[in-house]
Structure formats: C-alpha cells, structure tokens
Amino acid sequence: MKVISSCISVIFLTSLLFGQASFHHTEMKMGCRFDITVVAIGQEEADRFLEIALDEIDRIEKLISSWDESSQTSAINRKAGIAPVKVDRELFELIKRCIGLSELTSGAFDISYASMDKIWRYDGSMKEMPSQQEIRNSVSNVGFDKIVLDDSESTVFLPDPGMKIGFGAIGKGYAADRTKSLLKEQGVESAIVNASGDLNAWGQQANGENWKVAITNPLNKSKAFAWLPVQDRAVVTSGNYEKYV
Known part of the structure; x- marks a missing residue:
C-alpha cells in the first residue's frame, strides 16, 4: 500500500507474522490529510x-483551531485588546512552548x-x-513578544486590537505527537x-x-x-513546490 502526502510517502508491508498485521486509515483532519497505520x-x-x-x-483541533468560533484559541483572538482569556493548561503550555521557539529562532517562528x-x-x-507598504502594513500586529501570559x-x-494567534506551523505536528503518546499509552507498540x-x-x-x-x-x-x-523517529518534510505564488 502506498500513501503519498505532501512530499512524503510511506510504504507499508503487511504480514501475518506472529498473528499481527498492519491496518491503515486515511482521513482529512485539521484541514490536512492524516494517514494512520497501526500494527x-x-x-x-x-x-x-x-x-x-x-x-x-479531533480534541486537539477543537482546542487550537482558529476557524472554530467555539475554540479557546478563537476566544483569545476575539478578546485581543480587551481582556485576558483563561484557557486549559494544555493550550497555555503549548503557547508558552511556541514563544520559546520564537525566541530560539529570533522570531522566524511566530x-x-x-x-x-x-x-x-x-x-x-x-x-x-x-507592495512594500502593503507588506509593512500586514505585519503591524505581529510580534510574539507582545503575548502576555499569566x-x-x-x-x-x-494587547493589541486585531492581534491574533494561529497554530498552522505547529498544529498538525503537535497533533501527531500527542496521538503517538496516547496510542503508546494504550499499548500500541508499532x-x-x-x-x-x-x-x-x-x-x-x-x-x-x-518502516x-x-x-x-x-x-x-x-x-x-x-x-x-x-524506527522510533520523526520525519518532517515541506514542499515549497506544493504551494507558491
């Protein structure tokens, strides 16, 4: 079975060795394609x-989605320039982690x-x-160092009206990490x-x-x-030939 997603594909070989086999499922989640295979x-x-x-x-998408008006992330964005928003500890720690990545990359990740x-x-x-002016205007509310955490x-x-956060650069990777951790807790060895x-x-x-x-x-x-x-590794790819101006 061959699965191609973005610029990465995975070949799965199925075997009945020791009574086990590989089972595969593909579904659109978080606006992208998730391919999941379990032994x-x-x-x-x-x-x-x-x-x-x-x-x-689905749980993670509900937490971090900026498209879902009922999500905590959307609540943060709606309250920009108005008031702080109390969030689940998981989301709070994820935002804190993202700010740390921003500091590590001098703002390249934000x-x-x-x-x-x-x-x-x-x-x-x-x-x-x-135009250069349009570009300058577009980033006027950008700045990870403005985010206030309690x-x-x-x-x-x-703090700034119109300021927003989004997890497009880290969301699906975070979902993959959390899903892996949960499956391992449930006894999935491969x-x-x-x-x-x-x-x-x-x-x-x-x-x-x-694999x-x-x-x-x-x-x-x-x-x-x-x-x-x-084996016991993560692989991350990005194809700039997939989306471009």
Whole structure:
C-alpha cells in the first residue's frame, strides 16, 4: 500500500507474522490529510486504536483551531485588546512552548503571524506581488513578544486590537505527537501517524522490518527521491513546490 502526502510517502508491508498485521486509515483532519497505520492482532483491535487516534486529533483541533468560533484559541483572538482569556493548561503550555521557539529562532517562528492581513494568495489568483507598504502594513500586529501570559491564572492576553494567534506551523505536528503518546499509552507498540508530512513512527512493521519512508521527487511525484528506514523517529518534510505564488 502506498500513501503519498505532501512530499512524503510511506510504504507499508503487511504480514501475518506472529498473528499481527498492519491496518491503515486515511482521513482529512485539521484541514490536512492524516494517514494512520497501526500494527494489531486483528481488525477489531485496529479499529479501536484508530478510533482513539482520530478522537485525539479531533480534541486537539477543537482546542487550537482558529476557524472554530467555539475554540479557546478563537476566544483569545476575539478578546485581543480587551481582556485576558483563561484557557486549559494544555493550550497555555503549548503557547508558552511556541514563544520559546520564537525566541530560539529570533522570531522566524511566530504564532502571531495570524495577525497578518491576507495579502498572499496561493490559489493562483494573484496577478502581482504586494507592495512594500502593503507588506509593512500586514505585519503591524505581529510580534510574539507582545503575548502576555499569566502562569498562575493560565490566562493569555493579546494587547493589541486585531492581534491574533494561529497554530498552522505547529498544529498538525503537535497533533501527531500527542496521538503517538496516547496510542503508546494504550499499548500500541508499532504505528505511524503521518500528518501531511509531519510523521511519527515507532516500533516496526508487522513483518519485523523497519518502516520505510520515501521522500517524493519534486520533479516527478510518482518516483522517490530517497528512502529512509525509520524506527522510533520523526520525519518532517515541506514542499515549497506544493504551494507558491
């Protein structure tokens, strides 16, 4: 079975060795494609594991989505310039982690990017590049160092009206990490969670071999550029040829 997502694909070999086999499920979640494969002793066990994984992804999406008006992230954005918002500790710690990444990267990673006006369009409709003034105006509310956290109250405050946060750069990877942790807690010894190029693999295939990950050739998507044997590792890819102006 061959699964291609973004610029990454995974080859799954199924075997009945020791009564186990690989079971695969693909579903759109969080606006992207999730490919989940678990090694289990039968379909019933596999379905239970897959349901646990999908429920966890849904839970995380409900927490961090900026499109869902009922999410805590949307509440933070609505209250920008007005008042702090008390959030679940998980979301608070994720925001704190994101700020740490922003500091580590000198702002190259910044969840307040969501404050930018939508001047870039990747649907082929742009006829000209935005002006320098338009670009400057679009980032006026961006700045991770403006985000105010109250650790004792678990509150988040965006001080500037119009300021927003979004987890587009980290959300699906975080969901893959959390899903892996939960599945391992439930006794899943071998699986892959692939969130459109943010991939977590642990254990081995049902036949005892390491999982095999193929990096898609950007010039010919039907062929692999390279193969990686993966065990208890994460692989992250991004194809700038997939979305561009």
